[in-house]
Amino acid sequence: MASMEEELLPILDTVSSYSGVAFYKLVKDYVGIVESEVLEIQCIKNIRILLRIPDVFSFFQMNSKDTFSLKKRACIIDDDMSYVVRAGIRSNIEQFIELLKQFEESKSTNSNFPSQTTTSIVIKQPGQCICHQVNINKENEGFQSKSFVNIFIRNILNNLEMPSNNYHFDPMVSKFASALSIVSGHNAYEFIRLNLPGALPSITTLRNYNQSISLPLRECEFRFDSLKTYLDSIDSSYVFMVCSS
């Protein structure tokens, strides 16, 4: 299940322009219905206002008829009418506010968001290539030098230093690209390739690679010999097949 942060990250950049109904709908969708009503009843209609409110639950101190219904859903109310905001509601809104604060802060300092990264990367100059600033092996011992992820990232970093017509691809990356293009389809493969420059070979290059390893796949043509060779190589005699009509 995705966290609130994971869900909100892609749209955080545009959230700051939301106001009124659009803002309440966003809170309703990503934070919660009650949480949205808490903001709406106080006319906290955008991020700017929300971040300036010290305590969004303070209005519950009022014994107003308008707020009683909402108070019953958002709080645990004692016989003497004292109340405690439900932990889940408070946690949700506080997490939401904290996320917005971090994002606003990152915008004002032009730093990356979220601030927690899996490896330390220091950008000394704007636009500078990070190729030589990431040392995967030293900073993460679990990152085996022979693992595919390592090879894949190294391949990208190497290609980022090359002009696009001189990319070189590790055989493991070519093999991965070949499998990816088969399972994802042409459009999905191109979408990924265009958004990850240097990560995957072009369709033409991939086609040449497939020809070089004798991969051409034809409908209704079963390659039992190749299958047997592979099963022998992994000492297995079981095959699972999925059929669709």
Add this chain to the structure above:
DNA sequence: GTGGAGTCTGGAAACGGTTA
């Protein structure tokens, strides 16, 4: 059956790096 849209495949040309 037909026409349009989309997809797949193969070839050509261009570009930049490497090597003798």
Add this chain to the structure above:
DNA sequence: TAACCGTTTCCAGACTCCAC
């Protein structure tokens, strides 16, 4: 410096799917 290599984009033709 020229030949070669590996990659890219672009283009054209064949094919498939779908609505009419």
